[in-house]
Amino acid sequence: MGELRVEPHLFVIFGATGDLSKRNLIPAIATLARANRLGQRHAILGVSTRPDFNDEKFRNIVEKALTDAGIDGDDMGQWCWECLHAHSVGKGRPENFESLRKKIEDVERRHELPGNRLFYLSTPPQVFAPTIMGLGEGKLNKGPGWTRLVIEKPFGHDLQSALELNALVHTYFDESQIYRIDHYLGKETVQNLFVFRFSNFIFESLWHRDRIASVDVLVAEDLGVEGRAGFYENNGALRDIMQNHATQLVSLIAMEPPSMAAPEAIRAEKIKLLHAIQRIREEDVVLGQYAAGTSRGQLVPGYLEEDGVAPDSRTDTFAAVRLRINNWRWQGVPFIVRTGKRLQRRLTQIVVTFRSAPVSFFRTMGRELAHPNALVLRLQPDEGFELGIQVKEPGDTDGLHVVPLSFSYADAFGKLPSAYETLLLDVLSGDQTLFVHAVETETAWRLFTPVLERESPVYPYAAGSWGPDEMDRLYQPGEEDPVRCKRIG
The missing domain is CATH 3.40.50.720 (NAD(P)-binding Rossmann-like Domain)
Known part of the structure; x- marks a missing residue:
């Protein structure tokens, strides 16, 4: 700081x-x-x-x-x-x-x-x-x-309630006085996205559809509802995480370079990016609800067995969407965003998978040995990033291995300030860069309110897994799920 x-x-x-x-x-x-x-x-x-x-x-x-x-x-x-x-x-x-x-x-x-x-x-x-x-x-x-x-947060329960709340706030306060807080934006790795992208031209020059095959955003928790069933029954994963935290991460990783490092310029590019996201189709959504399973080595109950949960509840504890961004930079690049409770481990990260070489020399018995390079930006735990590169296995072999070029904030700088420490200082100094504008909130709700209003199926998944198997359908032939193929995380 x-x-x-x-x-x-x-x-x-x-x-x-x-x-x-x-x-x-x-x-x-x-x-x-x-x-x-x-x-x-x-x-x-x-x-x-x-x-x-x-x-x-x-x-x-x-x-x-x-x-x-x-x-x-x-x-x-x-x-x-x-x-x-x-x-x-x-x-x-x-x-x-x-x-x-x-x-x-x-x-x-x-x-x-x-x-x-x-x-x-x-x-x-x-x-x-x-x-x-x-x-x-x-x-x-x-x-x-x-x-x-x-x-x-949550700022509203759907689009209409968010519009009404913004109208009420603006009756008494100017937008320059309002700080809609999202604690994810206070994490050092999130803030570093600006520096990582816009001061390292080696990456920014690759940051487009010709070089990137897919972007995966994961916000995973290994805990259940932890006594908050009353809140969760009225919200679910889409409202609790997807509409705000996860969507903010997408806007930061995909936005165009701002004209200057000023709050107004950065917010303008985030809003422009959110407007470019196409309507979310029914086939691009997978919802889930955790069943009994094993978490942290302990048997845990399913969501329906949690205190305060209705026995016939269809509340989503897992949500995944395939987002399509309709602009010149990202046209055709899938953004797969998922979040859930009682997943395999606590992990928040962004994985940028680059395209494979147009011609590969590394095959054996018809099997591709080389994997596409992947950049992993990890928000929690162990904040930092790593870039996977290919190396040859030593000895008389044609084996290839992926090894990480990695950076850890804790190793480099010691203990990091909490997200709330960072954001409170920003409020007290009048810096709105890491806070959510009214238009951002409303645009995100416009994306997800139609999804919430649909009667989508809710698939079961075992606690301690990475979510329902139906998640696989969000990936098209030739695309890889970086979580399920265990190449990252």
Whole structure:
């Protein structure tokens, strides 16, 4: 992370007692504070609907969250005492937001803050709209300094709800104030896609349909729903990952070079790329649902046996699509995108498979010995990348082996900052590059809402596998699935 300038500010967390805040947000804020990245003058105001919520309870929540995250809280005690404040908004009525406004002004006076305010919606999605309306009607959408609003995913449930939510947000906030957060965009490897592509001409000169045979995007989890069946039953893999995280990765890997390294230019190219994706056909979609199997060496139940799941649920825990991009760079190059729970291992990566040589000299008994080169950009775990090249097996043999030319961020730079640390610093410094624009959100929903509205079959797959066998149909003759052929990952 570069040394970004962070002005004195008040950080307001709605949903301060929630799981997201405790697992991700609070540890990231505390880590930045301990490293003196939040500036000398800042305060944190936790907001909850609990009527008995107060400073002491918030400080106790923060201290436990730091302990659970493995952060030594002994040297954070003074920070907790001085910088943390709490407020209850009760049922969110107008008078509650009037009380919140007075609390904010009081905290700013105590800390001599100039009125720069960051409002972070770390709440369930159904609370976004009333909270945004409360801030707007309570005159908290504008302040003495800058005012910024961070909205977690999911942003909408389909196209219509996303349009309505954007309309509501824009009633009170300018787009320049809005930061729709996607934590995948804060990962170092994702950010490095810009540098990797646009500063290494050796790759950018190969980045088109004449040299690339296919692009595979994988967002795999080995965990199940982990007590979140209530959320997952209403969403599924398409809504939870495909429409946002995975689609963002596609836009970054396939976008045209921006005119400059500025947020507006980068967003414009991402939007242009999303508009170029053709309508997703029914035959280009495979949905799945995990059955019982083995994960991490343990027998695990199927999705239908998870607590809170309807016995006849057709919720997709796996989704794969074949995307077609209708532009000069990518015409005819398939983008195979998949995501799922209870897959073989936790792995997020992009695989760019290059075309084979037009004439091959390396055959034996009619069998092709050489494999096409593949570039693997790995986002998690072990962030880095590798390029597979062919080498001859030593000795009196005609065998060929694929060996990786690899790079690991951890080996080169040590421990990386969390995605939330990176993104929070960007919000505080006013950089919107790694955040999702309203048009990006709506365009992605336009792609996937028709898929969600179709009654597509949901195929079973064993927990601990790479998904349903029907996945194979997304590959045409001569194309390879880099996961199933075990050449990567």
